[in-house]
Amino acid sequence: MKRRLVFIIVLLAVIGFSFFVFQRRISSTVYNNSSAFLEETAILYAGTFKVKLNDQLFMLESQARYFIDIDMDDYNEIKRAIMATKGVGEFKRIAVANSTGMTLNSDGKSSGNIFMTDYFRKAMQGTAQVSSNILIDEDGEKVLTLAVPIFQKQKVVGVITGTFSYSILDNIFSVDTFSGSGYSFLVDSTGRILVGSKSKRRLCFDENWLSFLAEKSALSTFQLNTIRNNIKANKTDSVSYKINDEARILVYTPVNMNDWYVLSMVTADYVNTQHHKIVALTVALIVVVFLAFLAFSLFMYSLIKQNEKIEKDNVRYAVSTQTNQTLIYEYDFEKKVIEFTGNSTFLFGRNLRSLPLSDFGLIEKKLHESERHLRTYLEQFISSGEKNYSCEVRVLCGGDYVWYRFTSTVVYDKEKNPVKLIGNITNVNEQVVHEQQLKEMAETDLLSGLLNKTFMEKRVTEFLKSEEGGVGAFYMVDLDNFKQVNDKIGHSAGDTAICDAANKLNLVFSERDFIGRIGGDEFCVFLALPQSMEEEQVMEIIFEKAHILKDIMHETYSSGDVQVHVTSSIGISLFPAQATTYKELFHRADSALYYVKENGKNNFAIFDENNMKEVGESVYG
Numbered sequence: 357m358k359r360r361l362v363f364i365i366v367l368l369a370v371i372g373f374s375f376f377v378f379q380r381r382i383s384s385t386v387y388n389n390s391s392a393f394l395e396e397t398a399i400l401y402a403g404t405f406k407v408k409l410n411d412q413l414f415m416l417e418s419q420a421r422y423f424i425d426i427d428m429d430d431y432n433e434i435k436r437a438i439m440a441t442k443g444v445g446e447f448k449r450i451a452v453a454n455s456t457g458m459t460l461n462s463d464g465k466s467s468g469n470i471f472m473t474d475y476f477r478k479a480m481q482g483t484a485q486v487s488s489n490i491l492i493d494e495d496g497e498k499v500l501t502l503a504v505p506i507f508q509k510q511k512v513v514g515v516i517t518g519t520f521s522y523s524i525l526d527n528i529f530s531v532d533t534f535s536g537s538g539y540s541f542l543v544d545s546t547g548r549i550l551v552g553s554k555s556k557r558r559l560c561f562d563e564n565w566l567s568f569l570a571e572k573s574a575l576s577t578f579q580l581n582t583i584r585n586n587i588k589a590n591k592t593d594s595v596s597y598k599i600n601d602e603a604r605i606l607v608y609t610p611v612n613m614n615d616w617y618v619l620s621m622v623t624a625d626y627v628n629t630q631h632h633k634i635v636a637l638t639v640a641l642i643v644v645v646f647l648a649f650l651a652f653s654l655f656m657y658s659l660i661k662q663n664e665k666i667e668k669d670n671v672r673y674a675v676s677t678q679t680n681q682t683l684i685y686e687y688d689f690e691k692k693v694i695e696f697t698g699n700s701t702f703l704f705g706r707n708l709r710s711l712p713l714s715d716f717g718l719i720e721k722k723l724h725e726s727e728r729h730l731r732t733y734l735e736q737f738i739s740s741g742e743k744n745y746s747c748e749v750r751v752l753c754g755g756d757y758v759w760y761r762f763t764s765t766v767v768y769d770k771e772k773n774p775v776k777l778i779g780n781i782t783n784v785n786e787q788v789v790h791e792q793q794l795k796e797m798a799e800t801d802l803l804s805g806l807l808n809k810t811f812m813e814k815r816v817t818e819f820l821k822s823e824e825g826g827v828g829a830f831y832m833v834d835l836d837n838f839k840q841v842n843d844k845i846g847h848s849a850g851d852t853a854i855c856d857a858a859n860k861l862n863l864v865f866s867e868r869d870f871i872g873r874i875g876g877d878e879f880c881v882f883l884a885l886p887q888s889m890e891e892e893q894v895m896e897i898i899f900e901k902a903h904i905l906k907d908i909m910h911e912t913y914s915s916g917d918v919q920v921h922v923t924s925s926i927g928i929s930l931f932p933a934q935a936t937t938y939k940e941l942f943h944r945a946d947s948a949l950y951y952v953k954e955n956g957k958n959n960f961a962i963f964d965e966n967n968m969k970e971v972g973e974s975v976y977g
Contacts, residue, residue: 390622391594394538394607398620399592400697401540402611403684405528407780409502409613411763412446412518413484414744416504419450420516422863423506425908428454428513435464436866447518448499452506454514455480467494470517479503479515488614490522490550498522525551538622541565543608545587545615565619574599583608587617637662687713687777702753703781724750724757738766738774745779748788759788801873803851804858812872816882817938819870820931826887829898830941831880832927832949833861833905836957837920838877845915853877853913853922860908864901880942882931902926902960925952926960934965 419441426433434452441450441462451461457471470476475485487501499519506514529540529551539560541552547566561568566583569575574597575583586593592609606621637659644651684697692713701707704718711718720728727749737745745764750757764779799811807815816830835857842850854877861871861879870882883901885894909924927949935941944963952961 390605391607394605394620394622395592395594395609396697397538397540398607398609398618400684401529401620402609402618403697403778404682404780405525405542405618406611406613407684407763407765407778408528409486410744410765411746412520413486413502413504414746415447416450416502416516416518417484420504420506422859423452423514423516424508428506428508431460434460437863438462439464439867440862441516446520446524447502448497448521449493450516450518452514452516455512459517470515473501475501475503475517476515479505480512481505482507482512486613488544488616490525491519493519500525522551538620540618540620542611543617543619545617550616560621569597572599587615682783683781685779685781689774689776703751722752724752730762734764734777737764738777741772742766743768748784758783759785804854804873804879806858806861806879807870807872809872809874812870812874812880813938813942816870816941819882819884820936820938827885827889827894827933828931829883829901830929830931830935830945831883831902831905832942832945833857833879833881833909834925834949834953835877835909836923836925838922840920841913841922844918844920845913849913849915853911856911857909857924861905864905864908880945882941898928898930898962902928906958906960923958925949925957927952928960928962930962934963 422437422440423434426437428434434454438450438452438460439462449461449463449467451459451467453459453470453476457469457473457476459467459470461467473487475487478485482505484505485503487503490498490500493499499521501517501519503515503517505512506516525542529542539552541561542550543565544550547564549561549563549565566580570580575595579595583593583595587608587610590610590612592607594605594607596603596605598604602623604621604623606619608617608619610617637655641652641655641659644655682698683700683703685694686697687694694711694713694716696709696711699707700709703722716731720731723730730747730749733747734745743766745766746761748759748761751760752758761782761784762779763782764777766774767776767778769775799807801808806812835853838850838853841853854873857877857879858871858873861881865871865881865883868884870884871879872881873879883898885897889897905926906924909922911922913920913922927945927947929935929941929944929948931941934944944965948961948963952959
């Protein structure tokens, strides 16, 4: 009897000790898994945020090229150029500043002087910048400002800026994790929270997370100093603390832009719930072992189901990215392996976490046949030493081709050797299809983007009949030697010449004017001026536009040893002095154009009605 009692006591002690050890291990495992996922979530937020800003910086850089030949001291030239940037990217407002910091936005109005801002001064040193603070714009709205330098002859002469609405930034951090118990924020190195909803700030940190933890005595002075030192060293780390007997886990990771960090945290509600559930199941396991093997099997089934629930919570953010069909990837040049963050099912038909470079063909097979040069273009881009690359390709998904944007950033070591390629794959099908539909609209010439012949006549005719009609001029523009471009260099170069001419016409004339392509290498423009202007001033503007247009149209196209110089011949008729209808204006301007063509090209002439002999044989001044 005594032996049995001793055996039972020893057995209960062993069971109790085993349960105690098991409980500690479970608590440690849940904590480690939560910390690991928090770190992955923070890094993913930081990567997504940085890629989004880099994408918008790329758009600004493309707009900065339109100012290469603009006189940054000429108000009217800057105004014409900046007003053409409306609707670019997701910017609330785009503006241009000259070297003194005076700005002009895309509405044609001044935005004040930004000379004393940090992003302007750094951009004037030749590097694209993002403002280090969330600012308040002239509408009283919170915005983030992006700035890109404008180069002319390798010298920075100004800055083009774009402002993001705070609401767009806040949406990036709107996805909750851990079944609604986890939150993420964008902060600066001082601890100030920049992006994150106010309700979450009050719940978690108020306005400054470092000050909040210090005031609540949640961490020791040593721990707070360690965090500050890690931030200075641009490190990623985690910390646990208690407030009002509630434990929390927090991970901070650098964005590698300005001095910003991403915080991701989860409250004790989630960790304790998972811990208590597993402990409860463990108790049930001990009871079931004494009762029957069947009960033990049922417990194991419940444990497996519970582990599946934990896994689902851990991939909650990945499910969110799948819904948006956004996949983040990272290529290691040394390992030659592509790793994916998010759900890659839409790309491969199954969720792959990594892919050796030798299996890149799996991606190429999904691309449209005309775009399977993606790998070649990426290799050329990497060998060029540049950092940012973006392209749009069609990917086969569910039997149909869907447009995706591939965005990449190369990370180089100190010797400028590529180490990693980081980027994302985003579904932009709706945007691209919409743009294609706009290009196919009946009003627009598909190649040049200008009004086509039919709608040019319709729009100008409506204007002439309306009360807006004042005075103006009708320009007929023909590209000299355009046929030689097509014949000697190729139609691709010919298309480029048409597009170049269209862009230059948009630079010379304003939004009030009408610009169209009426066929081949022929363009026409109706310059609309107020009726209140003096005749001398009207003629001065007409001549000035003609001189600028003649000079700006000079372009040379080449292919190997073959070069073709393209100029322009311009004929002009006056409204209403010479004609009051579109057809009359067109006929007289065409006659003036014919005269220029017959007298050496590369010039302009205004139709002279007084010396009119017969159609096609007028004398011009």
